[in-house]
Amino acid sequence: MSVLRPLKHGGSQALATQFRLALPQKKTMSQIVHRARNVILEEELNDEEEEPPALPKRVFKMRLSQFDCDYMDEYDFDKDDDSDSEAIPEGIEDESQNAYMTACRDLGIISNKNIMDSLLTSTMTLTNQRLTTKDIRAFSIALLKNSSIDVLTLDSNSLQPKGIETISQILPHKREITELSITNNSLGSLGAKELCEVLVGSSTIKKVDFSGNGFTEKDAEYFKEVLEENNVIKEMNLSHNEMREKGGSVLAEGIVKNDCLRVLDLSWNHLRLAGAAAIGESLQTNNTLEEIYLGWNGFNVRGCLALGKALETNSNLRVLDLTCNRICELSVSQLLKGLIANTTLEVLKLPLNGIYPSGALTLLKVLEKYKTITVSHVDLGTQSVTEEFIQLKTTLEATRKLKVLHGPVLRQELKFSAIQEELDELVEKSIDDLMKEHPMTVLFEFARQQNFRILDMFTTLDSDKSGTLTRQEFEEGFIKVNIPIPNAALHLLLNKMDLNNDGVVDYGELVFGHREYKRKVREAIAEEDFTSTEIGRISTKIKDLMKKKFLMRTF
Template identity: 35%
Template sequence: MNDKCLELNHRGLGPRGAAALAKSLMCNSSITQLSLEDNAVSGEGLVRLVEVLRGSRHITDLNLSNNSLGEVGAELICQMLLDNVSLLRIRLAHNEFNDRSARYFTEALSANFRVTLLDLSHNQFCEKGGEFLGQMLAANEGLQELNLSWNHIRMKGAIALSAGLRVNGMLKVMNLSYNGLANDGALALGEALRFNSSLLHLDISCNRISNEGARLLCKGLECNESLRVLQLARNPLTVEGATILLSSITRKPENRIEELDISNVLVNPQFLSLYEVASISRPGLHILFAGKQGFVAKKRQARPDPMKVIQDFLDERKLRLLDFFKNMDKDGNMSVPVSDFCRYIAVSTYRLYAA
């Protein structure tokens, strides 16, 4: 702890500890950063904390990730946000928030424009949650960074979220990785990027977006003049999808993409030639890819099964496995420590070779 930051992560405070801490915070006006990650605070322990936060004018950073806050906790936090005037950055990952919880965040952040960073990753938002959060994006005028990774926002939820992004004029960083957006989500995001002029960084890694999804995304990407970083790693893309993306972001000089992450894709000479040509006019363009097809390191030859090596050795000499191990079991307790086994093999007259 220093004068401004109070970090009590992983301390097992529980509801009672959180209540005691809240009491001490009532008399403190110097702390600006409060981090209570992984403390099993739960909705019960949160009651006293939000009473303090509601009237706080100095705490700007709050981390309550991994505290099993649930729907009750979401409601308490969002009610507090309607009155709080100081919080700027809030981290609430791993808190079992569901679709009903999303509604509370929508109501709060459609009125609170002071919060600039919100981390809601690793929760349980699904289609309906995506619809609520899309409404929030459409109404909010303060958020600059939103992390919704590791949720279940797909289909109607992904479409609604993209619709909110389309009209949002403040958000700069959006993380939607590990959500299962699929090609329909890529299409909706492409449409959003056609009109959005504020987003700088979009992470849609691991979302089941195929080559067709990349093509649909590019329809809007070609018209976008603000995006700098696009992360598409761990999607089922091939060099075909990679080429579609590269062609799209280099077709118009107005496109501002500086980094494209397709780091699981193996490319071919045609892609590399296109990249080389693009680098002349776009020297700042950086593309992360897995390597070149035909130059993938060969897999190591599988090691033989040690037990099979021993058994083959014994079969060849007509020896029994029991006798083999009895020679090592000097105490007769029917067990051989690993260290003794290794030592015996090293000094034994037996020489084991794979067939």
């Protein structure tokens, strides 16, 4: 199809003939151009099953640029004819609303009230609308005539490939848009490619949120290019995707070369091993990121080692979120080595990690010793702490204006009042009831509820690195994690775990026990009534015991 061109006198008839449009009496040039524009969009972005040949980008850009030409002023020779009002819905004066209603009429779809209302504001928010390709085409035409919208949100709309392609084609022509959110649409690789091609050349979009779109490690290359080439985006959210180990390494290469981004969210991406380490190492070079969110990944010791080294030299990072990253005491020690030399970090988040009460106390002792550390907010989530921790926390909050969030306080001494005695009796009954269950299952279910990995615990408890745990190491370790099992029950547990009766528990025996536990979990999940299964029953008993055993604090 030939490119739409300005026409000389008498052009209405010629343009209508070219695009096979009916020409009612007194039809103006502006209406003919508007209809012809819709024909071009429908032809190039047709959502029929049979895909039309791809249009060269330079040709499409040329056509889109002509949509913005004001044909009425220069070529509308019926300009003063008041029959124009016949094509405009009564009461609609806004040009973009009029364009939207006309597009809906031509495409044979019902107009969307949310879109109509948004066209009069600075924000267009279309969430859970299940937009079809024609819906997107119609509001895209309206956006081309709109100059007020600077925030575009299209979350949870099940966008199809044609839909995201349409959006990607109009974004370069909408310099007003500074924030773009397209989350939970399962865009996949095609969507990643289309959007990243736009962002690489964008000079206006400053904030993007593409979380929950099924992007994989293969798509990391597209975002790496954006990080390397774009010098405008300040905030980027890629959480709840599947970047994994390889994707983390690729993204790290982009972070190293980026000198503009201020906030980056990579949480829930299965970043682990080499990928986690690469992200940490990238912060040794990048000195513009102020906030990085890495929660619900697998940074563990290796990732924390890299982050610790980065903290030694990084002079810009203010917020570090490591929620649920399989972080143990050893991991915390690696972070603290870097924190001692850091002078900018203000917020450190470590909820849902197995750092144990001793790890939490060590963190506070380091903050007390090194006055140059600038951290003012520490979030430990539900991590249980000791009375010594509370005393030190109280001192630091008064002298350093430090805010610390934590879990229950472990009771070291009991006050034998009548009420306390009654409570203790209830606790003992709960323990006896719990130990009627299989001790091994109790151990693994407790670990699951406290969100720490048994194998990580094994490594931490194995102080002499022998690959085995003696009874003493095992019992001392359980005291550290405050597992609600008395000594007599611990002996029974050890007997169950020590399959070859050599007096120690080795790694293989632990793995065998964990495998049996996972089998029971699968069977329990398959049952209609989970609470009636062994796992469900033990889970309920542990929760009940933990409520009775600890004094809870209000924060």
